[in-house]
Amino acid sequence: MRPDDDGFPEFVRQQWGPLLRSAYLLTGDRSHAEDLVQAALEKTHRKWRKVAAMDAPTAYVYRVMVNTATSWRRRRSWGEIPQLPADTARADDPYEQIEHRQQLYAALRKLPPKMRAVLVLRYFQDMSEADTADIMGCSVGSVKSQASRGLQRLRDHLDTTDLRFTADNLLGSRP
Structure with a gap:
């Protein structure tokens, strides 16, 4: 070193x-x-x-x-959206809902970059609104509105009740 x-x-x-x-x-x-x-x-x-x-x-x-x-x-060109091939899931994955999780990730990839970043930092990294705002360089209000709109878009992309339930479980339900 x-x-x-x-x-x-x-x-x-x-x-x-x-x-x-x-x-x-x-x-x-x-x-x-x-x-x-x-x-x-x-x-x-x-x-x-x-x-x-x-x-x-x-x-x-x-x-x-x-x-x-x-x-x-x-x-990057707007025509390209990365998609994971179906065979990328490991056979030994302990989660029963791997297909639902992949659909959630696909829906997440459809979101605009800043909205996706807010959701990743808030819900996957479990950061506070203030910390997320600090990292994103925006106001707490912007984080709240981006998170709210992002969650709604994810729910809209996930067409079944089962998948909506999975999204809420993976993202957690926050006030």
Whole structure:
């Protein structure tokens, strides 16, 4: 380890899993998710001394990741929406509702990038509205309205009561 790393490798080891899960939900594709995490960590490493001194360095990395994902989405053609092949689900997955979860992820990928980011940070990462607003660089009211509209769009995309129930369970029900 180089002396100027100041705990960065340890931070990466601890946060890689949660960052990758969030990146997957933001991009809808495993390889794009890995690229997104790498890009966010690369940008973070350049300023690591300042970031490490912050109260919440993980929040900073999430903000970099959300901004990078949004930037990538703007540059990409509108005709391409990544879809997971049906055979990407592992046979040994312990969840009985893997098909429902995949449909939820597909519906999530149809949302605009900022709305998707709000839902990922709020419900999948279980962040508060204030933390999400801080990461997104917007007001708490914007987070509330984006979350409300995003949840409604997800429910609209999921056509059966069973799937709506699954979405509510996976996302949790928040006031």
